[in-house]
Amino acid sequence: MWDIDKKLSNHIDSSYSGQDRDKRGTINMTEDVLVFLKPDAVIRRYIGARTIKEFLDAGFKIGYFGEAYPSKEFIETKHYAQHKGEFFYDWLVDYVTSSHLLVFILTGDDVICEVRKLLDATITENADCNSIRGRYGIFGGINVAHASDSAENGKRELNIWKKDVIKIERNYDYTERADAYINKYINFSMVDTIRYREISKQLMNEKINEKEAKYLFVNLLSKESDLNREIISRFAEIMIRNALSRKEKVVEQ
Ligand code: IDP
Ligand code: MG
Numbered sequence: 001m002w003d004i005d006k007k008l009s010n011h012i013d014s015s016y017s018g019q020d021r022d023k024r025g026t027i028n029m030t031e032d033v034l035v036f037l038k039p040d041a042v043i044r045r046y047i048g049a050r051t052i053k054e055f056l057d058a059g060f061k062i063g064y065f066g067e068a069y070p071s072k073e074f075i076e077t078k079h080y081a082q083h084k085g086e087f088f089y090d091w092l093v094d095y096v097t098s099s100h101l102l103v104f105i106l107t108g109d110d111v112i113c114e115v116r117k118l119l120d121a122t123i124t125e126n127a128d129c130n131s132i133r134g135r136y137g138i139f140g141g142i143n144v145a146h147a148s149d150s151a152e153n154g155k156r157e158l159n160i161w162k163k164d165v166i167k168i169e170r171n172y173d174y175t176e177r178a179d180a181y182i183n184k185y186i187n188f189s190m191v192d193t194i195r196y197r198e199i200s201k202q203l204m205n206e207k208i209n210e211k212e213a214k215y216l217f218v219n220l221l222s223k224e225s226d227l228n229r230e231i232i233s234r235f236a237e238i239m240i241r242n243a244l245s246r247k248e249k250v251v252e253q
Contacts, residue, residue, distance in 0.1 A: 029109045032063060034157040035147045039099040039235050040138055044224045047136045047193075048102060049185035051145055052178055054118060054132060055106055063105035063168070065178040070165045072097045078160045088141055091245060095142065095238045099231045103166055104178065105158065112154050115147045136193050138239060139200040140246050191220045200243040213240055 035055070041048040056062070070079070076093050083089050106115060120127040124137030137143040148154035162168065196217070203213040217236035218229075225232060 030107060031109075031111055031151065031154065032105050032107050032158060033112045033115055033148050033154050034161055035104050035106055035115060035145055036068065037102040037145050038096060038143070039101070039231075039238070040142050041136070041144045042099050042102055043221055043227055043232060043235055044136075044190070045185040045188040045226065046190040046224065047144065049182045049188070051132055051136070052102075052104070053182050053186065055104075055115065056175075056178065056182070058108075058114060058118060060106040060108040060111055060115070062175045062178050063107050064166060065102070065104040065174040065181070066166065068101045068103040068161075068165050070097070070101065070161075074160075074164055078164065079157065088245070091238070091241055092141065095242075096146075098234045098238050099227065102181075103161065104174070105168075112148055112151060116149060119143070119145055119147055138193060138196045138242075140242050142239065142242055188226075189223055191224050195220055196239065200239065200246075203240065203243045204247040210240055210244075213243070 037048045037051060041051055052065075072093060075096050076084075080089070080092060080096070083092060086092075108114065118132055120131030120133050122133075122143060123141065124133055124139055124143050127134035127137060127143070129135065132145065133143045148157050199208070199213055199216050199220075202208045203210065208216075214233075214236050217239050218232055221232045221236060222229075
């Protein structure tokens, strides 16, 4: 009994002090971050639903959620402009434009840092095995989701996306839309991510050729997706280029 009372009183205290702080406005770390599911997590429906669920379960509020179809030019010259000249830039632009994206704006205390922690390292093999990228990233730079990496980039990205790509409707319940997505896909069939990693490595090590890898990738992606064959086939080619480019990197070293 005492325990229950104590828990209840702690809960009331903490929720009161939270409101109090907000009213006084003295401690306010609330910020917004632009996140989008990249084509691997859009195509692999369960992975997308799981990722969105983990963001919501972490307690962030959703300020926007919807499908987005940014142009190649927008991704090249605005969103990923800072990566121009990197060896992976052309591939990255093709990867991110290989299907539509699922964009959301999350709001919460330290949300930029917290979302980056949930995703973890950029390169899948370097990400903690319990993180989202560590569990579901396919290989190399195919890593489930984008999230702004600093407050400064966060502001820049929100501005360009709001200006050119997304339209936020006032009073629209985006949380309900995100919940509907989760409910629709959280029990969708799923293929163990390890299979994609094995096939990528087999291709890298010349145990299979590109045609065989494409057949296997298309077959697996089709089990995880309700998107059309054209998108799946395009993304399979992205995975092939990704594996082959990592092979070149290994050979160069
Ligand atoms: P971030 O997404 O973790 O912020 P960035 O350095 O901003 O990482 O790079 C943008 C995206 O470019 C990455 O998410 C990944 O998809 C891709 N990328 C970055 N570095 C590499 C690389 O060394 N090889 C392949 N792809 C890369
Ligand atoms: Mg970045």
